[in-house]
Amino acid sequence: MHRSKMSVEERNKRSRLTQIIHSREFVRGTLTMRWKVCGRPNCKCIQGQKHPALYLVHSKDGCKKQLYIPKRWEGKVREWVEQYKDIQERLEEISCICWDKIWKREE
Template sequence: MDQVLRGSLITRHVKCGKPTCHCATGVGHASLYLSSFYHGKTQMDYVPVIWEQWVRTGLENYEVAQDILSELTELNLELLRRRDNG
């Protein structure tokens, strides 16, 4: 697990401002952002297309890590409940 990221991928559609561009009357240019919450603030970081898979893998790895921690917690709680009180 080389990369681990917490957050969500968000697609934003923005108009570039050029009056002759297709986005002036359409949906806008799609850009990918990583939305994350750190130090009490939501942060939006632009994700270039070449980094998209890296970010997706990091988000998936975070979920795997969370699952592992949940399983370890359950096992440790079970051990605590079965402890020898003697």
């Protein structure tokens, strides 16, 4: 399909998405809190008060991957995860427009 056949709405959605992909960081994954025992002999975690540790989890080709997220990275990684979801939603919107074009046989 030629670009001139795109509606203003579609053009705007596409250029916004391009802008976001160019300028922001994004990552696919889910942030999950795990509870850990640290191994220090007198630590409260031995009595059951385990330490929270944040992980970024994702699966790729059926294989689960996880990455420990240090406290100072938490805010940043949360933003990147949110950004990925936002991109996915925007991509889905454009896909819906194209789905419609096929349905209406718009050439």
